[in-house]
Amino acid sequence: GKDIDGVDTFNKIFILSAIAFRAKINPDNIYYEGIRNISKLDIEYARELGYTVKLLALARSTGTDLDVRVHPALIPKRHTLANIGGAYNGILVRGGDFGDLTFSGLGAGALPAGSMIVSDIVEIIKNYDNHHNQYNCFEKRKIKDFNQTYSPYYLRIRVKDRPGVLAEIAGIFARKKVSFLSVIQKGEAGEVADIVFLTHQAKEGNVREALKEVARLECVEKICSTIRVVEI
Structure with missing residues (x-):
């Protein structure tokens, strides 16, 4: 509705x-x-x-x-x-x-x-x-162009649970000038796991570009959630 x-x-x-x-x-x-x-x-x-x-x-x-x-x-x-x-x-x-x-x-x-x-x-x-x-x-x-706005972000990404996954994802975000405040892996160890990221302030356009690249990684199952954080 x-x-x-x-x-x-x-x-x-x-x-x-x-x-x-x-x-x-x-x-x-x-x-x-x-x-x-x-x-x-x-x-x-x-x-x-x-x-x-x-x-x-x-x-x-x-x-x-x-x-x-x-x-x-x-x-x-x-x-x-x-x-x-x-x-x-x-x-x-x-x-x-x-x-x-x-x-x-x-x-x-x-x-x-x-x-x-x-x-x-x-x-x-x-x-x-x-x-x-x-x-x-x-x-x-x-x-204001929405892609030029800034926010911290909550991101939940479902990945294959194996070594090196976090480094691959972090590398892409770093190249797009998006840094992390915290990174938490959720769920028990197994074939797949959800990783929850909280970012520092980042440009909307940069986050979108980074997520497009991350989604193409072989180790990534799904970009589950992208939610902006508003510290009122």
């Missing part, structure tokens, strides 16, 4: 970004990815590492550009957003003068959704001219 594939979250962050930054932006340039491929294993491994997996929409000003994206993310278990679940949505607003403000409320269900829609319709009818004039004052802002 639209929730699982990140479409609803994409629509929300598009509207919020336009309002927050008073910006006219092209939605076609916003990267979005849902949680359809997140497995129970990744949720368990993330918990062991001190994180929770959440579908996260992020929008921030990076000078002239806006970094706007939607994707699953590992966020620290201690953070307020990590503890928002069920039908509730959470929003963190960070400002230079006021610090962090966190809001949460029901984001799903017939009555909450219906109430918000009716409220918006009434607001538009009452203040159409004002809102229209405000939008005309918005400035065009460019969305």
Whole structure:
């Protein structure tokens, strides 16, 4: 559905970004990815590492550009957003003068959704001219190329359990300027094993290039998961 594939979250962050930054932006340039491929294993491994997996929409000003994206993310278990679940949505607003403000409320269900829609319709009818004039004052802002963004990464790669595998994988990442914070082998010794990597900050494009090369290695069975880490 639209929730699982990140479409609803994409629509929300598009509207919020336009309002927050008073910006006219092209939605076609916003990267979005849902949680359809997140497995129970990744949720368990993330918990062991001190994180929770959440579908996260992020929008921030990076000078002239806006970094706007939607994707699953590992966020620290201690953070307020990590503890928002069920039908509730959470929003963190960070400002230079006021610090962090966190809001949460029901984001799903017939009555909450219906109430918000009716409220918006009434607001538009009452203040159409004002809102229209405000939008005309918005400035065009460019969305930052997603391949040029930086994040730490959680990677789970299934490999043939034999000597030298880690060195082969690490060599490819090193050539692409991606370094590891931690490396953990999961599962019992046998024919195949999962290796979980946490990287330092790395460029999205570099990580993608490295993973393409790693996937072609004879010793690699599968790239199971690629999840960005957001240290809120």
